[in-house]
Amino acid sequence: MAVLLSSEQLSTTIRALAKTLSERHPGFEDVVFVGIQQGGAVLGEEIVAELQRLNPGKTIPYGQLDITFYRDDIRKNIIPPDKMNIHFGVENKTVILIDDVLFTGRTIKAALDVLFDYGRPAKVELCVLVDRNEHRQFPIQADYVGTTVQTSRTDKVKLVNREVILIPA
Numbered sequence: 001m002a003v004l005l006s007s008e009q010l011s012t013t014i015r016a017l018a019k020t021l022s023e024r025h026p027g028f029e030d031v032v033f034v035g036i037q038q039g040g041a042v043l044g045e046e047i048v049a050e051l052q053r054l055n056p057g058k059t060i061p062y063g064q065l066d067i068t069f070y071r072d073d074i075r076k077n078i079i080p081p082d083k084m085n086i087h088f089g090v091e092n093k094t095v096i097l098i099d100d101v102l103f104t105g106r107t108i109k110a111a112l113d114v115l116f117d118y119g120r121p122a123k124v125e126l127c128v129l130v131d132r133n134e135h136r137q138f139p140i141q142a143d144y145v146g147t148t149v150q151t152s153r154t155d156k157v158k159l160v161n162r163e164v165i166l167i168p169a
Contacts (some may be wrong), residue, residue: 001168002165002166002168003165004035004149004163004164004165005129005146005147005164007162007163010159011160013105013129013146014050014129014146015050016146017047017127017129017144018050018051019054020055020144021047021060021127021144022051022054022055022118026059026060028051028055030093030094030095030164031060031061031093031096032049032062032063032088032095033047033062033063033095034063034064034065034086034090034098035062035063035096035098035099036064036067036097036098036107036111037065037067037068039099039100040098040099040102041065041098042159043098043099043129043159044062044064045062047098048062054166061087061088063085063086064086065097065111065114067107067110067111067113075129075160080104088117090118090119091119092121092122094121094122095121095123095124097115097124097125097126097127099111099127099129100128100129101124101128101129101130101158101159102130102132102140102141102155103135103136104135104138105136105138105139106137106138108138125143126140126141126142128142128146129159129164130146130157130164132149132151132157133148133151134150134151135153135160147164152169155167
């Protein structure tokens with residue numbers, strides 16, 4: 001097991017992502033943030049907290065998306081669903097999807113399927129902490145990336161206890 005991002009590096013990366021998001025979306029007009037359960041929801045809470053710190057007085061809508069029943073690998077395992085938590089409309093909004101690790105793209109594809117059941121956003125952008133871009137199975141790329149890592153296909157990259165770790169297969 002190797003640490004890819006220490007707790008301090010993680011905090012620095014979250015601050016950098018929030019700063020970039022603030023610069024790209026000044027005022028956050030018609031912008032909503034959605035963390036993908038599990039790791040993306042944890043990361044999303046931290047990014048939105050940093051956005052609030054950078055933009056005092058601004059309302060930054062944040063929700064969490066459960067993709068359990070939209071995954072194409074659901075038949076392999078029985079996965080209990082997470083609680084859906086989106087208390088705002090996405091119609092004609094810019095939705096910033098947040099996830100911890102972008103790997104094959106299957107999670108993001110499922111998240112897009114769920115999101116469009118809520119309405120038709122004007123635009124969807126993707127923010128990820130870690131991009132493992134050499135293993136993509138769908139033509140999906142992130143608009144905001146904390147770090148890109150080279151891994152073997154069988155490695156696992158996880159956000160655990162305020163660190164990003166690599167677990168070799």
